[in-house]
Amino acid sequence: MSKIALAKRWKTRLSELLEALGKAVPDHASRFSALSRVLESYLDEAAVADIYQATLYGADAHKGQKRLSGEAYIHHPIAVAQILGEMRMDSRTIIAAILHDVVEDTGITLEQIGARFGDDVAVLVDGVSKVSQLESRKHAEAESFRKMFMAMAKDIRVIIIKLADRLHNMHTLDSLDDVRKRRIARQTLEIYAPIANRLGMRELSQKLEDLSLINLYPKRYRAIEKKVKAAKRSRKPVVNQACENIRDKLALNGLTAEVYGREKNIFSIYRKMRQKRLSLKEVKDINAIRIITEKRPHCYQALGVIHQLYKPRPESFKDYIAIPKINGYQSLHTVVVGPYGQPVEVQIRSQSMHRAAEQGVASHWLYKTETTGEHAPQQLAQQWLNSFLESQHMSSDSGDYLEHLKADLFPDEVYVFTPKGDIKRLPRGATALDFAYSVHSGVGDHCIGALINQAAVPLHEKLSNGDHVEVKTSRQARPIPQWLDYAVTSKARASIRHYLRQQKGRESLRLGRKLLRGALSNQGYRKVRIPSADKANLLEHLGLDGWERLLIDIGFGKRLPTLVAKQLIAESAAQQQHRPQNQPQNQPQNQFVANDQKQPILTIEGTERLLITYASCCHPIPGDNIIGTTTSGRGLVVHQSNCKNCKVIMRQPDNYFHLSWSAATKGNFQVVLDVETQNEPGVLATISNIIAEHNSNINNLTVEQELRHTANMRFIIEVANRKHLAAILRQLHAEPSVIKLTRG
Template identity: 35%
Template structure:
């Protein structure tokens, strides 16, 4: 474990004026508070806060942040209190430690409504002091590095949460190195076979081609010397998850994937960056559509760089990033560059973004989201976005996420412009509203009085602001009809638990759900945005099953002996609600089969191995995988829509592979995690209703071991 003296020396390398005494006191206090506590690996617990502090020293952060890292678990996990930390280390540190504690207690992967509310709290914490998030990200990074000592199911939960929330958040904050590592560590848990396969192919490729990175780095240095440009050149192979994602997005095999290497040129000045770009393009052919100038049009998190892809040595595609040293510091540290120290003083990097302004730009469009679902969607869109820059006819720049359409452009200008949009011109040519915008295009929006948003627009737009505005307009249009329907649905839900629906009850529920009034609540119930059952649950939690009370998969079967373990049979994949029977296997516990499973006929003479079982009554978690055999049209967007339909039914796709590909259709096996037989029927019905789904049936592979 890093000692107090070692940690102080790490801080002194970039901040000679550090308060070594205060750091040592924080180290000793944290060690004392965590005395007797151990991690899952068996190590003393205090090794974790120290490791988090070391990660933050790599970002050259201030003393308050380093001390917060050392104490970040004391208020939550020890007898320490806010007032004691404040008295010993000052209010600033106490506020930061308290902020990290509150973030740790947020369940970001809970039900959608709860998750959205927790995301709001996350952004509130960020707006108070962004260093809270920096400590939390470093905390998550170290936890992911040491994840293997946890139970497998806990590893998967943490990995999914990291992939869905913390990795994109790090990327949105400009800390790409942290995003890459978090994604790769999560990928190692979620798809170990895929990651191993990519690493093996890399090793094989290196044997066949030699050290490509060294060769191309040398080639670039030669071109810089010819142009009399002083610059550093670095090369690296892309992370396994980054390669996997490209393979999935582009539907390419590893052998057909070209740009798996990335190179970076660090120059002294901005002028040298453009000179370097010219030298590289003069030597190698540029790949069309793969050039981005983030120096003239920086990202909102302060990131500046030139990106280009060229056909390099042996025709291999090579991605090159060109930036100055100051730009590189921001690219490495992201928003953290605002607090970075050098030689004892805070670095005034001209490219570092003011965190207050950055968090304001990130959240300004989220505040207008009226309900949980819209807010959650907007947050995720903001975190995952990659930007394109388009121009109004007057030459003003509008920043939009990748995949945005003219409708997004219209709503980015003003909601009134979006609502009344009837058409658009790109570079003077009339285009459909679903056209995807590209960098540098000039967009003109055509409007008309009396035009109202169409329901299909929700699927066309890519920004949370546009989706929220469209849904609000559609709600208002159908408000009367939805209120009437919501009233009937709510009445039935109240009757179901033996309670009478009243204006007072609806008003109370609306207030607890942070909705304006009872009419708005009923409108959302009628529009299926909130379930009537959830409204009743808000008022009478003791009479309804809470999300946290779902039956654990390990205790889902009734009829087993206390010492018997069980697994669902792979051949028939039974789900709650289906009739089941158990078969005992020596040394392997019990396998649960659906009663109609053909495999059971092989054991009809071994009745001593049969056990009469049933599913536990009550709500089950969506963890029971069922395979569907589907035939779908081979058209653009069909597979994406199929995945969206499954997601809309609150089901998760755990695997997907194609069993047959033809010119006009695909046949695929898709694994979906479900709650019970009713959930399975709902998913199947939604898919059958799609015109591009030719056939769908339950896939039962009798060749697989029970």
Template identity: 40%
Template sequence: MSADDLAARIAAYNPRSDGDLIRRAYAYGDRMHEGQTRHSGEPYFTHPVAVAAILADMRLDDDTIVTALLHDTVEDTRARYTDIAREFGDEIARLVDGVTKLTNLQLTSSESKQAENFRKLFMAMSEDLRVILVKLADRLHNMRTIRWQRPEKQKQKSRETMDIYAPLAGRMGMQWMRDELEDLAFQVLNPDGRRSIIRRFVTLQRETGDVIEKITNDIRHELAKVGIEAEVFGRAKKPYSIWRKMQEKQLSFSRLSDIYGFRVITGTEQECYGVLGAIHQRWKAVPGRFKDYISQPKSNGYRSIHTTVSGRDGKRVEVQIRTREMHEVAEAGVAAHWSYRDGVRAENRFAVDPAQWISQLKERFVEAEGEEFLEHVKLEMYSDQVFCFTPKGDVVKLPKGATPLDYAYGIHTRIGDSCVGAKVDGVRVPLWTRLKNGQSVEIITAEGQRPQSTWLEIVVTGRAKAAIRRSLREENRERYIKLGRELARVAFEHVGKKATDKALATAARQLGLPHAGELLARLGSAEMSARDVVDTLYPDLSRKGEEVAPSRAVLGLAPEQHPRRGTCCQPLPGERIVGITYRGQGVVVHAIDCPQLVAVEDQPDRWIDLHWHSGLHPAVYTVSLGIVLSNDAGVLGRICTLIGEQKANISDLEFVDRKPDFYRLRVDVELRDVEHLHMVMTALEADNDVAELARLRRSGPEAAPREDAGTAPAGGVSGVGPVAAAPVMPG
């Protein structure tokens, strides 16, 4: 798509669009990505243009479209934040920066890390939801073109899409995007399952004819009889949606009903209920499959009537009924706030304020922490809602699977804490009962009742779990505070400070806690580490206080022995090591898997069992990396910057081989430990211009220490001088 085509597509729904801005952004992005290609071999810039087109189809504003065109420039080209701000203004630069930060989140790591990343995700959403819209469109296009990725990368991205991005799109009200993301991921994760469902569809259509057209005509006929003009659409549900229903209900395809969905778009709210009456008069409604989201809209603004009926030949079909305004919100979700029509932001009374939506969402998670936070975020994004009634007729919204205890805590923490029983529709039920839509719930309370630890297994909402944990914590509060004070004292003394009341109060305030007592209670209950508290007050001192001097780095030597780090394997703190004695050189430290150890394996008297100090090491240990880079302007500078951003210093750099398209080089970097090495290599591997990367380990006679070599300097693990011959590069 050319710049003019994109500008014309935007102008079609927003005649007041700044076409010059769109063209300038297009030209800038094209220039920055010049020479870069995708895995498919296409020019890389086709991707940002495709993302912009997706957002244009959602009728979004100019700033969001420009952000899409530039969203990879800061990460993948020589462009910087200041360049974007100078060319396109602070707001667009801020949006591009937000997308860049989201791209750098590792959303597929451990559960606790994932929880922290979800927090960052919601922080980005709270700053400007358009950042998430660009990221979702970016993921959608990447999934549409995922076949060009390596198989293992396809599976990783598809699982990430299924777990995070698809439910997030659904939670934001963009169900069409959720359906497509899930189906694209399903195609990678279970291609056989998807193909089997498509084959069954083809067989079913061959046996029954075009069921969708027949039922669509039936609905139109019924509406014509009652004089209602409406648009009627029908479709088969997506393969993944059907697969999920088969798994949840443990049914075979042949026994599965409601595999078809129909949508009726009317002119007024009153006509929606007229359509509902006409459909229910013609076909039998399926009990328990009716939801009125017009009278009880979802938090993202979604409004519609859902009903499932036994249609033609007894086949169950789901019918959604809504007005045109409701349909626009149903398609765009929270993004409807930025939609344009005829050059002005569309006035849709059903579109929600994104700031208000985010605020409500954050309220649900504010008390949850760590894995608990992750658990409730996923629950909120995946699950539908259940609407229950108080004895006075007020509506209480709960997630699917909620219990009377969740209901009690949803009303007030005091009612939840003192709950001893519940009545549902007037009948006494166990507290673990799963509530259903439309039920009336009454909570029975008693003075002196306290939450039980078993309640944590019953409730599903974050609010209930947090309240129960808080109550249980308070019961042991005195014991926890005493233990927490001792933990704080030891941690503070470790960096030469005292855990005074003022210091603890300051730390509590910095960590968002009400007072020092709460901080100590959390320390004692292991909900927070003492290291975190010290880092909050003395981040630099905390690290420096634990830094291990090179002279004390290796343990296991006699006082008169001085260690020397071998250049053959360049061992790092964190790796298993062994010492080998050499005449005139003292002890040379080798990694346990060093090839040079083969030469002395028959001389056990020269071997010394060593290990690294467990503290924090300074970044002084040199490691050689072999890198193959694309021979483009600015690539080497960016790679050096990337290494620097990981707090690693380049001590030497040597070009080994030059070719017209690639060149090989050896880079010596100074690192803290093996984890620091992993961070640097991970950052480099993620760069598009790095073709190969390996840690170099020298072999051959020049790498082995000589018996007549000079004496090593005393005190510390020193490096050996320059390598006599250039190393053999990988590949």
């Protein structure tokens, strides 16, 4: 029988599907019939026949499986297909939606799906399927999103299916316990709803937001819902009158447009209350008026007519047509003083803009004549995906990936201009540093400052709409950990972390080599170079695949250099014992000597920024006698030799080292000064000025009034070395208001 003939018998063969679904379910017929009515309204008979076959296949695969609600499992994929059918998605997407859980929950393989329904359907199903063979839920979640985004970049329909799947799941959360319900709702609110919004699918995004809110905070949701219903009744005369006046005025000016009132969704009201710290009574713009014109030029004509009819509020006009939002949203927004002196928000857009605003990337399938210009949602979505994936290929950490994803889904944005006049869209709160990385990762890595509107600003300066931004760079500049404190965009944060990881790896390699050589020397190992055979045997014993990996672990503090040295010496001795007597000796027999010398001293140069930590208990500075101990993740921790914690450290001789400062040590080092002063006006300014005169920064200050006439001050300042500190102390001692001065 042909596909078309099979499609014509669609409704007459429902009994076959009902048997697969299970007769105990009372609403199966109506659900399936509803899907068939939607599909038959826009798909040809052959496509409907393919979907029919996929539905039977899925029903058979899921036969006997039930959801927690008790209904047959196949009802869920049918419901997802229904949502996609209402978006008028193509038949291949509908088939993939019906089969989207088959691989994950049954014994069917992707190869079987590809052979039966085509490789394109198998790719879509694979993109939607989760990564579940991982122990950590957080890691599995991150890897599932990573996999999904990779598939999205190849075919955007993957995320459209996933969003429809999540929408139906959100409608059926009642069968779950409160913990799972809240976890799913929070994930939806933090990731899926913003993804839908980022793809321009405003209608679906708002549904997900409201469903998340009612499951997270049901009382708040119902309170706002009640307020919206009351406002609708009270504001109805105002909105209706304004709509009628606008229609008449537009008609007088020869403009044809659809004019109607609309309500904001519950979550958008809740978000506004939180962001602006408003009570329910203080939220006034619950209702708005939407005007849909035939073409783009008519939008501006309609705006002029409305501003003639009602006075606009200053600073309330936004032109998202000339400068679309980052997801392709285009509309004119204005707030006018409407009937009875009530403020009314008005949104004006063309018919094509309205379709794109509501359906986003899905409008490509919903309206086949949809334009594909530079601001079309599908083009912008593809650009975003490519940019996001490009920045994330450097991120290997699951936590980083989810953090970057959430940052990139930031709903609000600012629009700034490059020196050439191009527009850059960045998340609200973005800084000059984010702008630098948006230009190019190489620009970001070497930036030292910026000009905003021709004024010099630091990299942490936040950007505002309309700013003209120019980045200043230097070849010597490099990312530092502090940049992560004010970088907002995922691209900037991923690039900075990638550089720091590489730099930390290089520093830990150098430090690990230095620590191991010192430990070997202390054990009496006198070889200038460690033989390759000894290295290979030790790596095999430790289960590592490279010598550099071992040195990096030592530098990071993951392995004790003294223990590694002992293992290496033991491996070398074992090799020597098993060497045949007549084999030539490449090395002198006297490889190890008695360790009657002092432990070798490692030199600190002050340039090891990431793998050396200066202990906050004693704040060592160049010139102090120092020792060090390795700590996992922190590398080498440096203490003063007379630090109170040294007694504990020295109880573990395998894990502490005698250190010295290089004569070429450079940098700024923190030191604590405790100053007892007379409690009199101007004393703090006097001490601060003395410190500043010596080119020292004050990083922290606490003041306590000990007695009526005295005060205790604790300064944390930066110095280059003991000589620099001594100069400051001498001048402070000479100050009459200083009673007592000690180094903390």
